[in-house]
Amino acid sequence: MLRRGVFVFLLGLLMILPLVLLAPQPVLAAADSYVTRYLKVSSEPVAMDLDAEGHTRLFSAEDLSAGKKLFEQNCLNCHVGGATLPDPTVPLSLAALKGATPPRSDINSLVAYLREPMTYDGSEETFWCRQVPESWLKQPEVEKLAAFVLRAAQYAPGWGVENFES
Numbered sequence: 019m020l021r022r023g024v025f026v027f028l029l030g031l032l033m034i035l036p037l038v039l040l041a042p043q044p045v046l047a048a049a050d051s052y053v054t055r056y057l058k059v060s061s062e063p064v065a066m067d068l069d070a071e072g073h074t075r076l077f078s079a080e081d082l083s084a085g086k087k088l089f090e091q092n093c094l095n096c097h098v099g100g101a102t103l104p105d106p107t108v109p110l111s112l113a114a115l116k117g118a119t120p121p122r123s124d125i126n127s128l129v130a131y132l133r134e135p136m137t138y139d140g141s142e143e144t145f146w147c148r149q150v151p152e153s154w155l156k157q158p159e160v161e162k163l164a165a166f167v168l169r170a171a172q173y174a175p176g177w178g179v180e181n182f183e184s
């Protein structure tokens with residue numbers, strides 16, 4: 019009887035396992051539902067920190083969806099799920115963004131980084147990340163991209179956690 023119980027248990031486990039492993043990943047969800055569901059922005063725009071002096075700017079769900087699209091098209095290859103594949107020690111998590119010199123955890127400083135990517139200690143330019151010049155993305159566009167990255171770092175479950183692969 020006991021053996022049968024174990025067998026049924028293992029069988030149940032075998033059936034459930036694929037469901038867990040194949041559960042949809044947040045990054046693959048459609049733009050708007052990801053933004054509303056995981057970034058928690060829907061009908062009301064959200065105020066996001068522009069700088070360390072307390073200035074904020076409103077971003078709508080459409081802004082963040084546009085930012086998400088830019089991210090998917092230009093950054094996802096190296097930064098899937100907020101990780102940094104070529105250098106996992108520098109993920110896009112909020113803790114990592116805050117810990118950089120200077121911090122990259124508000125819109126203006128993140129945009130400054132994207133305009134001229136620097137090494138984590140801020141000592142020199144880095145050529146590993148993808149630079150976003152003005153000739154490619156104008157200010158409103160690069161701000162939407164930065165807003166998406168920041169909002170994901172603040173709210174998306176699992177964003178930039180180092181052991182995302184496991």
Ligand code: HEC
Pocket residue numbers: 089092093094095096097102104105108109110111114115118122131132136137138144145146147148150163167
């Ligand atoms: C070819 C791979 C690659 C692409 C494409 C890329 N990055 Fe990066 N990114 C990196 C690497 C590597 C680093 C770490 C660089 C370093 O510290 O020297 C990095 C660092 C960063 C950081 C700093 C993270 C921190 O914790 O301080 C941000 C923010 C960032 N990338 C955003 C972006 C955005 C937004 C895009 C799309 C426009 C992008 N990256 C495209 C490879 C890439």
